Amino acid sequence: MKSKLLSNLEILDYVRNHNFFKDSDNLKCIEIGDGNINYVFKVSDNNSGKSIIVKQSDVYLRSSGRPLDINRSEIEYNALISQYKNYPGSVPKVYFYDKERSVIIMEDISSYKNLRKELKKGNIYNHLSDSLSEFLKRTLIPMTDYVLSRKEKKLNVKKFINPDLCDITEDLVLTEPYFNYKDRNIINKDLIKYVEQNIYEDKKLICEVLKLKDNFQSNSQALIHGDLHTGSIFVNENGIKVIDPEFSFYGPMGYDIGNVWGNISFALANSLILKDKRKNALNKLLEETIDMTIFKLYDAYDKYIKNEYFKNELFKQTYISEVIADSFGYAGTEIIRRDIGDSKVEEITSLKDRDKRKKLDILLINFGKYLILNRYKIKYGKEVVDYINNL
Structure with missing residues (x-):
């Protein structure tokens, strides 16, 4: 009804x-x-x-x-x-x-501006990498098993069961861009063969995406926003406001983190193709946001986790390393799904020049693949920035 x-x-x-x-x-x-x-x-x-x-x-x-x-x-x-x-x-x-x-x-947050539009204009606030990483630090690890009691965590998982919106993510982000079974992907005709060879027929890539999909579906790690792109983040000189957490559920922390990193990458990729003056500032923003997030994950572990049993240094290193690898992987799936799937972003669709759009599509596809396939090897933001700048 x-x-x-x-x-x-x-x-x-x-x-x-x-x-x-x-x-x-x-x-x-x-x-x-x-x-x-x-x-x-x-x-x-x-x-x-x-x-x-x-x-x-x-x-x-x-x-x-x-x-x-x-x-x-x-x-x-x-x-x-x-x-x-x-x-x-x-x-x-x-x-x-x-x-x-x-x-x-x-x-009402009318005094704040949409971050996607601000990055497109080149309005990159000095506090942004700190504010984004701080949001991730303070909203993710405090909602895990290692901070909450086991009972409270399990009750939270039950409270935030979100099957319909999780199904949207599992389909639009983690399935259809690699297996176009609903024929809804939107690909420029110049790139159909390229996508077939480099995405649909890349068995190694699909295997890694399936691992990320399985992780998304089965890893009730923390309460995540679930749709943390730059259109859901608003900014002004004082800080940020994050809206629309209706996709929230208990899932892998790296999904939120990767969405933030991936969406900053759209602005940078757009700038690289247009060869405009935003490039250096966006390079810095992406690198700093990655590095500050990684640093703050370790800091959050030490700050919020009080149980001595969990303070095992080897476990901490393993745990945070897995979150970081997830983050790079989900950044890659966000990039590929926005380029190939049917839910585009303005940084892609605003390019009307056919040759520039093709270059942008290829850059994003290859960058997304790099992040997915190398997610356990990447350690610093500079590696990511150097790679995208050399594509």
Whole structure:
């Protein structure tokens, strides 16, 4: 049964009834969401300038009408609460949750700007590598078995079971780009043979992707955001705000980390093909974000894990090394799926010149493969930056 979606006028009545504004006579409501899954509105008071965000989930995708588990709204709410607790201010503050209507009312982050668009413009904030790595440090390891009690961790795994949205990732990210069984991949006709030879027919690559897929499906390591691309990260001079954790579940930490690294790589690859002035700053951002994340993973292990049994140095090295390898691997799968799959990013689609687009596609395919196939060998950000610059 379709849920009762609120209209703009009904949302105004809804926030008035819940007393979010002292003066409710001069409120306005506009829809600001451009996504495919939820409805997002901004309600503001013309007099005071105060504003809030109202987000409502439906049981169907907006574009196709495909059914989607409405429980994702509660998962998003619980994820935001968890992330805010572990790293206050890094996500929008939640003011109210209505489970019956699948409505979340939260902080308006209009003073922050979409990171994907900012990187495209060359607006690279000095704090960015530190802020991104700090978010990963403070939201991932604290949600593992080594910090939480065994019972609390298992109850969390149960609370964040997210089959429908995990299925989207397992298909669109970790299956279809390598096995086009639904015929939904979007590949320029100039590159069809190249993709067939270098992706579909590369048995070694597919074996490694299957390992990463198996890890994604079976490794309930920590509570992850699950869709941590640069379109879900907002930034200004003061820091970052991370939104939309509706894909959250207990999975491998490297998936979140790799998504961050992979999405910075799109801006860098775009800059390399265009040969513009962003190159040096984006090289630095990618290298520093990788290196700072790795350093902070070790630091987080020492800071948050108190049980002496887990302080075995050999185990720590093995554990973090596996997370780092996962991160490089999932960065590669994010890069390849955005280039070959049907969910593109602006850094790719904005290139209208046919020759430049072909060069970008080939660069991204080869870079993604490098990260997947060499994920256990790569140790530093400079190795990654040097490789992409020499493609």
